[in-house]
Amino acid sequence: MKRAILWLSLVSIGWSQDWTSRLDPVRQHAMESDYSYHFLSRLCHQVGPRLSGSPAADAAVDLVEKEMQQIGLKTRRQSCQVPHWVRGREEAELTEYSGKPANVRMPLVLTTLGGSSSTGEQGLNAQLLLVESFAQLEALPDQQVRGKIVLFNTRFDQRLADQGRGGAAYSQSVASRTRGPAAASKKGAAACLVRAVGGADFRLPHTGVTSFGETQRIPCAAVSSEDAERMAYLSKLGPVQLRLVITAQNLPDAPSCNIIGDLEGSDPNAEVVIVSGHLDSWDVGTGALDDAAGVATALQVAQTFRALGLKPRRTLRVIGWMNEENGGAGAKAYDKETEGKNHFAAVESDLGCGHCLGFSCWTPSYWLAALKPVSQCLQAIGGNQLETSNGAGADISPLGARGVPCFNPMLDSRTYFHYHHTPADTVDKVDPQHLRQNGAMMSVLAWALCSMDRPKAP
Amino acid sequence: MKRAILWLSLVSIGWSQDWTSRLDPVRQHAMESDYSYHFLSRLCHQVGPRLSGSPAADAAVDLVEKEMQQIGLKTRRQSCQVPHWVRGREEAELTEYSGKPANVRMPLVLTTLGGSSSTGEQGLNAQLLLVESFAQLEALPDQQVRGKIVLFNTRFDQRLADQGRGGAAYSQSVASRTRGPAAASKKGAAACLVRAVGGADFRLPHTGVTSFGETQRIPCAAVSSEDAERMAYLSKLGPVQLRLVITAQNLPDAPSCNIIGDLEGSDPNAEVVIVSGHLDSWDVGTGALDDAAGVATALQVAQTFRALGLKPRRTLRVIGWMNEENGGAGAKAYDKETEGKNHFAAVESDLGCGHCLGFSCWTPSYWLAALKPVSQCLQAIGGNQLETSNGAGADISPLGARGVPCFNPMLDSRTYFHYHHTPADTVDKVDPQHLRQNGAMMSVLAWALCSMDRPKAP
Numbered sequence: 001m002k003r004a005i006l007w008l009s010l011v012s013i014g015w016s017q018d019w020t021s022r023l024d025p026v027r028q029h030a031m032e033s034d035y036s037y038h039f040l041s042r043l044c045h046q047v048g049p050r051l052s053g054s055p056a057a058d059a060a061v062d063l064v065e066k067e068m069q070q071i072g073l074k075t076r077r078q079s080c081q082v083p084h085w086v087r088g089r090e091e092a093e094l095t096e097y098s099g100k101p102a103n104v105r106m107p108l109v110l111t112t113l114g115g116s117s118s119t120g121e122q123g124l125n126a127q128l129l130l131v132e133s134f135a136q137l138e139a140l141p142d143q144q145v146r147g148k149i150v151l152f153n154t155r156f157d158q159r160l161a162d163q164g165r166g167g168a169a170y171s172q173s174v175a176s177r178t179r180g181p182a183a184a185s186k187k188g189a190a191a192c193l194v195r196a197v198g199g200a201d202f203r204l205p206h207t208g209v210t211s212f213g214e215t216q217r218i219p220c221a222a223v224s225s226e227d228a229e230r231m232a233y234l235s236k237l238g239p240v241q242l243r244l245v246i247t248a249q250n251l252p253d254a255p256s257c258n259i260i261g262d263l264e265g266s267d268p269n270a271e272v273v274i275v276s277g278h279l280d281s282w283d284v285g286t287g288a289l290d291d292a293a294g295v296a297t298a299l300q301v302a303q304t305f306r307a308l309g310l311k312p313r314r315t316l317r318v319i320g321w322m323n324e325e326n327g328g329a330g331a332k333a334y335d336k337e338t339e340g341k342n343h344f345a346a347v348e349s350d351l352g353c354g355h356c357l358g359f360s361c362w363t364p365s366y367w368l369a370a371l372k373p374v375s376q377c378l379q380a381i382g383g384n385q386l387e388t389s390n391g392a393g394a395d396i397s398p399l400g401a402r403g404v405p406c407f408n409p410m411l412d413s414r415t416y417f418h419y420h421h422t423p424a425d426t427v428d429k430v431d432p433q434h435l436r437q438n439g440a441m442m443s444v445l446a447w448a449l450c451s452m453d454r455p456k457a458p
Numbered sequence: 459m460k461r462a463i464l465w466l467s468l469v470s471i472g473w474s475q476d477w478t479s480r481l482d483p484v485r486q487h488a489m490e491s492d493y494s495y496h497f498l499s500r501l502c503h504q505v506g507p508r509l510s511g512s513p514a515a516d517a518a519v520d521l522v523e524k525e526m527q528q529i530g531l532k533t534r535r536q537s538c539q540v541p542h543w544v545r546g547r548e549e550a551e552l553t554e555y556s557g558k559p560a561n562v563r564m565p566l567v568l569t570t571l572g573g574s575s576s577t578g579e580q581g582l583n584a585q586l587l588l589v590e591s592f593a594q595l596e597a598l599p600d601q602q603v604r605g606k607i608v609l610f611n612t613r614f615d616q617r618l619a620d621q622g623r624g625g626a627a628y629s630q631s632v633a634s635r636t637r638g639p640a641a642a643s644k645k646g647a648a649a650c651l652v653r654a655v656g657g658a659d660f661r662l663p664h665t666g667v668t669s670f671g672e673t674q675r676i677p678c679a680a681v682s683s684e685d686a687e688r689m690a691y692l693s694k695l696g697p698v699q700l701r702l703v704i705t706a707q708n709l710p711d712a713p714s715c716n717i718i719g720d721l722e723g724s725d726p727n728a729e730v731v732i733v734s735g736h737l738d739s740w741d742v743g744t745g746a747l748d749d750a751a752g753v754a755t756a757l758q759v760a761q762t763f764r765a766l767g768l769k770p771r772r773t774l775r776v777i778g779w780m781n782e783e784n785g786g787a788g789a790k791a792y793d794k795e796t797e798g799k800n801h802f803a804a805v806e807s808d809l810g811c812g813h814c815l816g817f818s819c820w821t822p823s824y825w826l827a828a829l830k831p832v833s834q835c836l837q838a839i840g841g842n843q844l845e846t847s848n849g850a851g852a853d854i855s856p857l858g859a860r861g862v863p864c865f866n867p868m869l870d871s872r873t874y875f876h877y878h879h880t881p882a883d884t885v886d887k888v889d890p891q892h893l894r895q896n897g898a899m900m901s902v903l904a905w906a907l908c909s910m911d912r913p914k915a916p
Contacts, residue, residue: 045691046557048564059559099504101517106506109881202660203743203882226884230744233503233885285661286688423567424661426684427691 019451022310023377026447030304030440031381036296037432039067043295044286044427051114051283052323053084053254060279064295064320065259071302073261073318080333082323084254085114087283088247090221092193095125096241097234108231108242110193110221111205111284111422113177114326116248117217119191123245124149124219126190130235134175137183146188149242151195152176153228156417158199166413167351170420173197174208181210181220191244192220195228200418203227207282208421209326219246256322258330263302265315265450271344272315273449275301275442278324278350278395285425289416293430293438294349295320297409300439301446312450314344321395324350331395340402345449347407348393349442352420353430354412356437358385359445362392362406370455374448383441385410407449409441477909480768481835484905488762488898489839494754495890497525501753502744502885509572509741510781511542511712518737522717522753522778529760531719531776538791540781542712543572545741546705548679550651553583554699555692566685566700568651569663569742569880571635572784574706575675577649581703582607582677584648588693592633595641604646607700609653610634611686614875616657624871625809628878631655632666639668639678649702650678653686658876661685665740666879667784677704714780716788721760723773723908729802730773731907733759733900736782736808736853743883747874751888751896752807753778755867758897759904770908772802779853782808789853798860803907805865806851807900810878811888812870814895816843817903820850820864828913832906841899843868865907867899 043063050057061077068075094106129148131137137150154176160169174197181192196206205222221244223231234240259279262272277294281287298318305316322330347359358375361367368386375384391397392406400406411434419425501521508518519535526533552564587606589595595608612634618627632655639650654664663680679702681689692698717737720730735752739745756776763770780788805817816836819825826844833842849855850864858864869892877883 041691042557045688046555047559048562055561056559059562062559097504099500101505101514101520103513104506104517200660201882201886202658202662202876203880203884204660224881226882226886229886230503230884233499418660422661423682424659424684426661426688428659428684428687 019447020373022447023373023444025308026304026443027377027380027440029308030300030443031436033300033436033439035303036300036439037435039299040288040292040296040430040435041427043292044288048286049283050279050281050287052082052256052280052326057256057280057322061257061259064279067299068259068261068318071299072306073263073302075259075261077257078260078333078337079255079257080322080329081253082256082329083327084251085326086249086251087112088118088249089245091245093243094240095243098237108227109203109205109224111207112221112246112248113181113207114209115212115217116210116220116246117250118248119219119244119246121247123243124190125241125243128231128235128240128242130232134183137187142187145184147190149191149193149244150184150189151193151228151231152180153195153232155195156197156199161199161414161417164414166417169199170197170417177208177222178211181218182212182215185212185215185218189218191218193223196222196225198417198420198422201225204422204424206421207284219244221246258322258334259320261302261318263305263312263316265313266311267313270314271342272317273344273446274317274319274346274396275446276319276321276348276395278321280323280325282325282421284423286427287425288427288430289352289419289425290421291350293353293435296435297349297438297442301443304443312447314450316446316450324394328394331398335398340399340404343399343404345405345407346396346399347442347445348396349409349438350393351409351411351413352416353434353438354416355434356381356383356441357410357412358383359407360387360389360410362389362400364457366458367405367455370452371448374445377444378441381437381440383437407445409438411438477905478831480905481831481902483766484762484901485835485838485898487766488758488901489894491758491894491897492890493761494758494897495893497757498746498750498754498888498893499885501750502746506744507741508737508739508745510540510714510738510784515714515738515780519715519717522737525757526717526719526776529757530764531721531760533717533719535715536718536791536795537713537715538780538787539711540714540787541785542709543784544707544709545570546576546707547703549703551701552698553701556696567661567663567682568679569665570679570704570706571639571665572667573670573675574668574678574704575708576706577677577702577704579705581701582648583699583701586689586693586698586700588690592641595645600645603642605648607649607651607702608642608647609651609686609689610638611653611690613653614655614657619657619872619875622872624875628655628875635666635680636669639676640670640673643670643673643676647676649676651681654680654683656875656878656880659683662880662882664879665742677702679704716780716792717778719760719776721763721770721774723771724769725771728772729800730775731802731904732775732777732804732854733904734777734779734806734853736779738781738783740783740879742881744885745883746885746888747810747877747883748879749808751811751893754893755807755896755900759901762901770905772908774904774908782852786852789856793856798857798862801857801862803863803865804854804857805900805903806854807867807896808851809867809869809871810874811892811896812874813892814839814841814899815868815870816841817865818845818847818868820847820858822915824916825863825913828910829906832903835902836899839895839898841895865903867896869896
């Protein structure tokens with residue numbers, strides 16, 4: 001009888017009282033753990049860049065699966081077909097402009113955009129057409145665009161990023177990369193360059209996906225901000241001629257998968273809570289910030305629960321998503337299979353590894369009051385901000401659109417877009433203490449989400 | 459009679475009293491001038507990188523000569539033979555290491571060092587040998603070095619640079635670049651890599667000259683700090699194997715020259731005052747900080763004097779030096795011809811274009827008192843520090859060694875070694891206001907040096 005009463009109390013009110021006592025130990029364990037940093041180092045140094053469809057992406061699945069099993073998670077692979085785009089040569093040089101000395105070569109620093117077509121090995125020669133905006137391009141008659149290499153010279157607003165709004169700065173300028181090449185193609189351009197979407201000034205081009213939809217693919221690449229400035233200067237003096245060689249290939253879609261690891265909840269009727277990051281990365285760096293940090297942080301949650309011997313009420317589901325960068329095939333596959341059913345919440349960390357600030361919550365606002373113990377616990381590490389938002393990480397967005405509450409760590413983003421999608425996204429960009437903070441923040445939130453009662457509308 | 463007295467007073471005491479009245483107008487003109495920035499933009503954007511022996515180095519001579527003539531200087535070319543080193547392909551990848559997944563390629567980001575020999579198109583495969591210091595290399599038996607690719611993993615002390623001692627930080631670590639490959643060659647290494655000498659973390663390798671002397675040349679390159687860190691990590695796990703392709707060429711020396719422009723002094727018996735920067739640059743960026751800024755600043759001095767209608771007492775000699783970066787052939791030719799005779803002083807600006815701080819003076823310390831009017835005038839722009847030193851810019855050092863008083867602008871060097879010798883040394887790194895400051899600082903000092911009496915030992 002005593003047992004039955006205890007059980008009843010756990011189910012009815014016990015969890016909602018008891019779970020908060022676990023928060024501080026959870027935070028504390030994660031803050032003292034080097035687990036996620038060691039894992040991230042292995043993933044980035046040994047496996048390296050992990051573009052969808054590449055052998056390294058497969059190797060990342062293997063590594064994370066093994067890691068999940070070592071922690072004691074029940075794993076499964078969830079199949080999906082991913083785009084298989086392969087970078088080739090990428091060369092450009094200014095062949096003619098006003099004041100060019102004879103026999104001088106003027107190479108540009110560029111990086112092909114994911115989805116670009118090829119110029120062929122022979123390359124192409126064409127005149128530069130510089131535009132500052134979509135409106136400016138649209139206003140031009142097609143015959144002025146036809147056969148030219150369009151350059152979108154849209155500047156990244158680092159001042160906006162400097163004061164913490166890196167995501168907003170990125171959103172402002174990324175359209176030139178995602179939609180610029182298609183817009184140029186529609187008007188008959190031979191190729192398209194975009195000024196790199198990022199705020200650092202180290203001759204770094206930022207790669208990323210571009211979308212052609214039904215429009216005919218053309219060769220396209222990001223050039224460094226320095227080269228964009230130079231072309232802007234020379235364009236004012238007279239016509240500028242370029243030579244461009246891009247030998248990227250769009251191969252048939254390749255088989256791949258998400259890797260999913262469950263730590264089963266104590267309540268078989270309870271829902272699932274997802275913590276996640278994405279496995280794939282761009283091919284130019286080693287994807288430390290984008291998004292080995294997210295994967296490592298998600299694994300840290302499970303490692304923390306296991307190390308403390310905590311059995312969550314709801315099932316903790318760690319997901320390493322595949323193909324966030326250029327297609328979202330993993331997210332689509334998951335959403336198609338689950339339709340968001342039986343999901344209490346989903347968390348994805350995909351904004352690097354800056355100092356932790358808190359969480360943005362794609363939930364009704366009354367959830368914030370219910371999460372007050374979380375913010376109280378995270379105050380010790382500065383991660384106690386909770387804000388509602390109307391969106392979430394790319395991989396959990398489909399679930400969010402179905403009404404699953406979604407959460408994203410808010411991280412200091414002032415320098416994230418310096419490194420994002422560049423060769424410089426490497427392990428040294430991750431401050432071990434920041435990674436611990438993120439692991440702690442994610443672990444505390446995950447414990448709350450696994451444990452709390454569903455908040456009720458007031 | 460009146461005239462004779464006036465003339466006498468100008469010669470005997472007039473100059474020493476009157477010249478100080480010109481300092482403020484000189485500073486003011488330069489601070490309001492965009493001349494040097496426009497010139498620098500042309501040199502970097504239109505001519506581009508200017509490695510000794512290249513067509514662009516010749517074009518730089520032409521451009522600067524024309525510019526000097528436009529200002530009204532009497533120009534001449536001073537011949538010299540310069541090393542003619544040409545960069546070729548430069549590729550490296552990690553082919554084997556502990557935990558390497560199958561079929562994964564692991565390229566490194568590298569830049570060949572000036573003076574490197576070639577691996578041949580076929581490249582070379584060898585095991586990595588990582589050392590942290592010369593002492594560590596020396597302590598190894600030759601047979602442990604023979605046939606290996608030595609990596610000098612010497613870190614640049616950015617904390618030292620952060621607090622203004624960029625030059626000191628550079629001096630600490632640059633030896634691995636200048637002497638490391640020769641040291642490795644002596645012990646039979648197949649090739650040598652050095653960790654890039656610079657403090658930024660944007661996967662930027664820093665090129666520069668390396669010296670073999672009588673030692674046999676081997677292929678050598680700088681790798682980015684990130685790649686050095688990665689190799690350090692992997693080396694701890696087991697043997698690391700590399701593939702290296704470097705196709706640099708050491709061609710026969712090429713004819714080149716310094717370009718010299720004189721603004722004749724009013725006193726035919728007076729000595730010469732040099733203001734200068736170097737024309738040549740490394741081939742990877744466009745040499746804006748190193749050293750278009752110095753050349754532009756030196757030209758600004760002459761432009762200022764001419765614009766204000768000032769005729770200096772001593773001849774102002776503007777020099778664009780050739781081959782500072784890899785041989786100093788221009789400096790040697792000048793020194794050989796002049797032997798420092800009839801030179802009152804020499805100034806060279808070759809530390810980029812940070813905020814101006816003042817001058818380091820390779821002079822007896824009693825010169826500082828004589829230059830007090832200079833520092834008073836420069837206080838308005840923050841450039842009033844005067845310090846003695848025991849060295850000067852590479853091109854004027856031979857004169858300094860002969861006893862010619864030498865001066866170097868002291869400039870904020872906290873970020874100079876981020877960009878130095880990298881693809882990111884481009885126009886945007888030059889703040890127009892800083893360039894104006896430097897032009898003003900150099901013009902004021904030059905006016906003083908052209909006008910003042912020779913300071914007397916107390």
